[in-house]
Amino acid sequence: MRSQRPPNAERAPVPTPDGATVRPPALEDTGSSASTPQDAIPAASPIPAAKAKKPQESIELRLAIGKGGLGLELGRPVSLGVLEILELVVALPTVRFPLDVSGGVSRFRHRRGNLDRIHVELHAQRLVRWAAARLRGLIGTGSCDVWIGVEKSGAIVAVSSKDDGRIAILGFSVTVRVEGENVSLMVGRARGTGLPAPATAMAIFALDALLGDLARREGGRFIVERAITKMVRTLLPEAGVRAPGTAGVSITSVAAAQDAWILHASAHPVSAEPTEAATRAMEALAVARAADDARVAKEYERARDLDLMALERAPRHPELAGRIAEIDAFVGGRAEAALATIAETTREANGDRAAAHLDFLRAELLAETGDVRGAIAAFERAAEDEPIPVLSARAFERAAELTRDPLEASRWLDRAIARAPAVARLRWARIARRLALGRTQDARADTEHLEAQATGPRARYEVWWRAGAAWQHQGLVADAAPLFERALRFVPDDAQALSGLGRALIARGKTARGVALLTRAIDLCEAAAENTAGLHVDLARALAEKLDDRPAAIAHVRDVPRGVHETAEARALEGRWRSELGDMAGASLAYARLRDHAETLPAGDRQAHEPTAALLLEAAIFEREVLRDSLAAQRHLAAALRLCPNDPAISSAYRAVGAEIAGIAPPPFASVPLATALPFLTPAATSSAEVGSSGGFSADEFANMEESVALLPASPLSVFDLESSPEEETAEQAARDEARVEELTRQLQGDPTRDDVVDELVERLLRLGRSHELFALLSARLEDASPERRVVLIPKQREVLGRLEADAQARGQALESQLFASARAALE
Structure with missing residues (x-):
């Protein structure tokens, strides 16, 4: 009783003795279906496998008559939770011709039937809205954003925190495999940043939160048993129709469209053929099952040991290696070990990008070890290969954070915003960079874009108030006045905006008006019992x-x-x-x-x-x-x-x-x-x-005050006037040294980690005889220097102390000379 017609196709109506209209159904090619207004039956609960709830929509059933017998079918699509049932056909094999259909569906609803076929669709956007409520609090304390991408073998899922103060993003793949009526959902390729647990563990927690009691977990594999039976037993009894038998029913195909998954099941003995990705995922999870169980129990060290044992059975497996590396990164202090694990897997992959999901983790580990250039390159590679927009944008953002050049950082942020234009945090970061470069008009354009994204007066106020604070933080206090004025347009009596505008007006020279605004802001804060200090x-x-x-x-x-x-x-x-x-x-x-x-x-x-x-x-x-x-x-x-x-x-x-x-x-x-x-x-x-x-x-x-103090020119705060006489050199050379010292000082203030700049600055100061500045510089650098760096700096410090000691003796300052001699002896 299978038909090749499309679902719900119109056919010529057939009159019945009682005057009801019966349409040939979809049970056979020559069948017909019937529908009457009184056949409308309450729908099932929108949550599958849950207790019966109050009907939320009506389900329309109609009779289907064909040479194979009588049956029931949906008159129109109906929703079942996040699923949309487009076609459902139940054959009634116990009904024989001749038959009386005058009672319509009501006459046959209690007959025992057999499911003939069902056609289900799952739209990604509908699933996103459903999942966001169930994943609340997973990676943060509040709500989260969910993104789901449709793949041929399953889905890509991303969960990101909405709290800009704590950046947390989780991404993972879900691979689908069907066997008869059973549907297996398998976790893999987990990655993320800012997570409260290793990424694979978080991915298992996420899928468990979504499926709940609907599925049985085996490690990182979730099995929905008899999925079709659960659907029809939830839908039809709620509609007042006896649940049909599902013996012999199999899922014959699972297809992926651009924004949805389509599932077909019928009374057919052959299940859908598993994909290569599903087969690989099944094998990987079978090997890692014990370790995944340990992850769920939050026994991460035990999980790592079990992963190592599994890696011996499946050498250089990218999934297993990634799980070991993510535990090492989560525990902390094992960056080199995690990098070695990832590197070995990458070499084995030989360019086929089997371990591409580990690029972000590798970049973070390189940054932790101090390899900034390598980390930036790894973040760029991770961002270009990452299909999840928010995670790709975060990789570009991390590259911008590691880059000390404001112009280069702004370019990284341009690429991040292109990948995730709705993430407000990225635009605020670019506003700060653009202000540092003096590109106030571009920063203003970003602010206006954020205002367009905001909804409601309060949200728009927050945008302009925060923009004014950003302008002030960059020293553009006077230029912040129009921004605070625009914020006050939305919330006219806000103390924060009033105080910001007051400061801006004072910086512009409008002191009297600025003082008045600050006074008003104080009054408002005192009325609200807020801090006015x-x-x-x-x-x-x-x-x-x-x-x-x-x-x-x-x-x-x-x-x-x-x-x-x-x-x-x-x-x-x-x-x-x-x-x-x-x-x-x-x-x-x-x-x-x-x-x-x-x-x-x-x-x-x-x-x-x-x-x-x-x-x-x-x-x-x-x-x-x-x-x-x-x-x-x-x-x-x-x-x-x-x-x-x-x-x-x-x-x-x-x-x-x-x-x-x-x-x-x-x-x-x-x-x-x-x-x-x-x-x-x-x-x-x-x-x-x-x-x-x-x-x-x-x-x-x-x-960095210590570095600033150490690099200041000779100051009256110096305790001892111990300037040594400079070496004999030409005035031209001295002028070049003086200019170079100023340039090097600016470079060191911008990037205190530049040891090459420090070395050149030391040599220039030695030639100029500016011993007291050199002493302060070396003292500051020695405090946080590594053992290798101290070997380089201590001899220079001893030389400077020797000069200071000799100069103090020449000036008759015995106590000073003794102090410097003691300091030099301590270094030796």
């Missing part, structure tokens, strides 16, 4: 530095409470402004409050504490140079040393003050105004560019 600091700076109203500025910084990020800056500004007003006692008290705050900070996080240490150095200079109180200066410097014990400027100042207290009078360690002596504490450098209510010094403003 950063706003008070910004307002105080504007009053003191633009309007010359230091008393009002002092009042605002006094409003900054203890224990917040801005406390240190507020206390230092109060001390500075009180000293400018002539209130020396008040200034000393403010600096003492700064020291009290510093003493409450936990030691150990040097980068976070460098701003506070610099302010304590300013306090010490004030006490020593203005009030001539060396003991107070020593206390400030002691607090600074506790936070940054290896800072050369602070250490030198502390030794100088100690020598003075001991009765030895060294040269003063400050002889110019504080703003000149401490260029990184000038208003331009410390103006708050933080967004929202946060202000003061950011971590980025003081990153």
